[in-house]
Amino acid sequence: MTNGGFNGEGVYAIYRFEMARALRTLWQSLVTPVITTALYFVVFGAAIGSRMTDMDGISFGAFIVPGLTLLSVFMQSIFNASFGIYFPKFTGTIYELLSAPISSLETVLAYVGAAVTKSMVLALVTLATATLFVDVRVEHPLLMLMFLFLITTAFCLLGFVIGIWAQNFEQLQIIPMLIVTPLTFLGGAFYSISALAEPWRTVTLFNPVVYLISGFRWTFFGVADVPVWASVAVMLAIIAACLTAIIWVFRTGYRLKQ
Template identity: 85%
Template sequence: MNVHGMAAIYRFEMARAGRTLWQSLVTPVITTALYFVVFGAAIGRHMADMDGVSFGSFIVPGLTLLSVFMQSIFNASFGIYFPKFVSTIYELLSAPISSLETVIAYVGAAVSKSIILALVTLATATLFVHVRVEHPLLMVLFLVLITTGFCLMGFVIGIWAGNFEQLQIIPMLIITPLTFLGGAFYSVSALAEPFRTITLFNPVVYLISGFRWTFYGVADVPVWASLAVMIAIIAVCLAVTGWMFRTGYRLKQ
């Protein structure tokens, strides 16, 4: 395994995050903090508890993942798209580093940035609402699996995208609506039929529910189902990424 090559890519991606700190960390945290102020501190005091948890605290996991989803995709997609844009992708493809090592380096850097963002966001949330974590180790596991899955998804989008506009199509038009409809601000059990059943077809529901369970011990779906969905997302994205490297899809154009 080419450890030096992987480390070089990883350091380059982390250094890029440092140069764009305002965009990659400060702006998402400020945006999420505004959500906490409006929904948690202001509106939350007038809302009923959700599954025995105050509304302001209940939405913390969902708002954290809302930010993590978007930044995971953007970080990973831009990381692989920019070499294509400036035509340095051929240097990467001809370097003595395998496709698996390339994916590990790029996705590993994106995962690191997303985890940092999530932890900073959670720390910010404690300034506005009460947050407790009943299962801290499982919370970290869920966070790593979720960020890995969405960073792999972003990596696939970065290879597929033909321009900067296409980098934003899936995150803005698909992921964001699914997140808002996936229980980020409410409990799925509060929905009436048939909307409750329809909502269960949204994979984001399982991610938010499982992540929220690690905080407060309440979940809309079984925890094993949340783990299964996360593993499935990772497996599908790995399979697609492998196919893209094997066929050279939009990498050698």
Template identity: 75%
Template sequence: MSFNGYGVWAIYRFEMARALRTLWQSLVTPVITTSLYFVVFGGAIGSRMTEVDGVPYGAFIVPGLIMLSLFTQSIFNASFGIYFPKFTGTIYEILSAPVSPLEIVLAYVGAAATKSAVLGLIILATAACFVPLQILHPLWMLAFLILISTTFALFGFIIGIWAQSFEQLQFIPMLIVTPLTFLGGAFYSIEMLPAAWRTVALFNPVVYLISGFRWAFYGVGDVSLGISLTATLGFFFACLLAVGWIFRTGYRLKN
């Protein structure tokens, strides 16, 4: 079967239109939240801890703030995008339409990743209003932004298929991903932790994602760029395999 570009574009456009209908929630709310983070963390903590790894504290937390929003928004956009057709029963129309599983994933994950990447850039622009920013490796920054947005959109797609209620839809982002982000060096370097806790932190996969993204800004990270990139790609391919298994078995799609 040939590639159905029109079908992919139709689903993609529908998902993007849904974001535009909730523009205030999609864009303005994260900007306000980011501003509050700078007031609390930048003002309260930054006045006592001026630099981390030679980077002013206010600038140091910018990659972590972007990643925090990127993780949660990528998961939310993709999970809700595929869960809502399941909830209303229209998922059967999508599955019976002349679009392949790959095309369905491209449309839903592509729309979620696009919205998250745009949001990340908006938060970056908001942060520039508070602190002077330096991006030493802009191409690497964009590469990590797109790769992480796509990876967590795939993860959100899996959650949306797995979830059987709106409560389950919120369970993993709120109780697992967000705590792991706060414990993954979003607002500090894990080198500041005691040796035992530093070892524990290295088992947190979010550490590697934030470290690579921070390296793109300032050339410093908790782990090397190669390890960060390998961990990110590993998570990406693991999600791809999981999505492939879901469509091959029909898990919670056809029952």
């Protein structure tokens, strides 16, 4: 490595380490979340989906696929990225990272990069599984991948921040369980918010997850609850907020250094 240059070897070492960890825990990191989501597809898509009315002209079974996939992606992105940085803090092996010639940007790139890779794989496997049970079409495949990439990046960055903030295993679970899950269920994963009566419709618009699900669903079916540009703006805003928090953490050493 040349002095002052980019520590590519370091980024690669962490990336490989994180991917190896995922492969070791394949059941937990991939199989279990895919099966859990597939159960929703079976129940709401194949079993009772036919009794539900169509949403925005889309069969109910297909309508819920993007939202449910995102629910799983949100959870796994946060768990993966937070655990990646929390665990070294917990075991003490973080000493090595802190004493290494690696910048904060490189550290984030490596940990979040690995988490994003895992979440993208999870999302694609989940979507592929969905096609076994319900009839899904993707109108804008490239945009779908792009949305997925931005969403996973946003939630992996959020997970990284949570991992640094958390001081015990319970705190790792609080935000995904108590905030992200309710926001997703109430954010239009199972319904179009146009179906809501006022004032709930307006209240729902304050939920950022609405914009993520709406935009992602738009790439599938071409229908959205909110303008697509607003979805993109919310994704970028989440990414920017998390990056700001991370830069601050590394500048001050908050919960990393004494």
